[in-house]
Amino acid sequence: MQYPATLPEAHKALLTQIIDTLSRDTRIVGIGASGSYASDAMDKYSDLDLVIAVEPSHFEAIMGERFEIIDQIDGKVASFTGEHVGEPRLVIALYAPHSIHVDYKFVALPDAATRVDDTQVLWERERKLSQIFESSTHQYPQPDPQWIEDRFWIWLHYGATKIARGEYFEAMEFLSFLRSVVLSPLALKQQQLTPSGVRKIETRLPEFSEQLKLTVAQPEKQSLIDAFEKSIELYLSLREKESVVINPAAQSLCIDYFKAELKQQ
Incomplete structure (x- = not known):
């Protein structure tokens, strides 16, 4: 995988571990990254904004196991869900030793089409996530x-x-x-x-x-x-x-x- 040139080494190491861990779960079919990763504008203060696409038939089970899943990734010191930003599917986590913030948004595969910005596919099974992105466009909410x-x-x-x-x-x-x-x-x-x-x-x-x-x-x-x-x-x-x-x-x-x-x- 070719990472963005601006991705710091500490972020790269953590992201590699996340992909290796989550890709072993057969219910997960794709992982994408948005935000400054997708625009190649990372720095040491950047978050990792991840979309975790799940087979629809396993979505409820995955939602119930989200914390156990991300607990498999070394270095996690704290995590919580994203109701405060209106997104209960989101888990926000912090990782030691470099204090890296990671947003995991777990979505049923078809729901990955709805997104506010560009999302780059990091890993997927059978191009499932790519096909969703190719058949849809991202749109940031505009002020009215x-x-x-x-x-x-x-x-x-x-x-x-x-x-x-x-x-x-x-x-x-x-x-x-x-x-x-x-x-x-x-x-x-x-x-x-x-x-x-x-x-x-x-x-x-x-x-x-x-x-x-x-x-x-x-x-x-x-x-x-x-x-x-x-x-x-x-x-x-x-x-x-x-x-x-x-x-x-x-x-x-x-x-x-x-x-x-x-x-x-």
């Missing part, structure tokens, strides 16, 4: 500008109430939400880049990230007000490049509320 516009001004109102009430840490968390769900995805989409939240935004859109810095606040009233105002400014600028039905009444009401409750106190 209308969905965002329909919500943005109520979101702004929510943030204003948190600042006015003195719930400053809650307001900080909400600014993070706006960066990840609204501002960065729209900016990336408009540059024909994968809209993956704020991940690597510093290198992918350096000029925009300088503006985004101004949406980061301290848990203090004026800092939060300034950050929310910058978020509004950025959103309106991004919205100009989209075709959306604007709700001027909601926009005016919520901006006026923001000013009345916070700017004039």
Whole structure:
């Protein structure tokens, strides 16, 4: 097998062991790798994002034995399932001695067709996984500008109430939400880049990230007000490049509320 040129030696050794171990289980029919592996952009901080394709008739059994299966791989120090990211099929594991993070997503073979990014086949039986990938395409979820516009001004109102009430840490968390769900995805989409939240935004859109810095606040009233105002400014600028039905009444009401409750106190 030819690994990507950027794959670190420690990752390579662990990946080789994973493939050797899992391929001995006849219920598993393919192993793929996505993320920075597939794009040949690995470094020593990278995760291994693996798709483990299972014969459908054995999927439930494998799901019940996931931890026992990955326990066969030397060096595992901890693991847990991925409900926190909405993916219960996922097992996230950490391996010593190099502290390598591995995501194992166990899927029934036909379900491997549904994927958000490119996935490279590492190992398979009878080209089963390759055939699934050849008959389907990957599609990263795109932000829906209308969905965002329909919500943005109520979101702004929510943030204003948190600042006015003195719930400053809650307001900080909400600014993070706006960066990840609204501002960065729209900016990336408009540059024909994968809209993956704020991940690597510093290198992918350096000029925009300088503006985004101004949406980061301290848990203090004026800092939060300034950050929310910058978020509004950025959103309106991004919205100009989209075709959306604007709700001027909601926009005016919520901006006026923001000013009345916070700017004039």
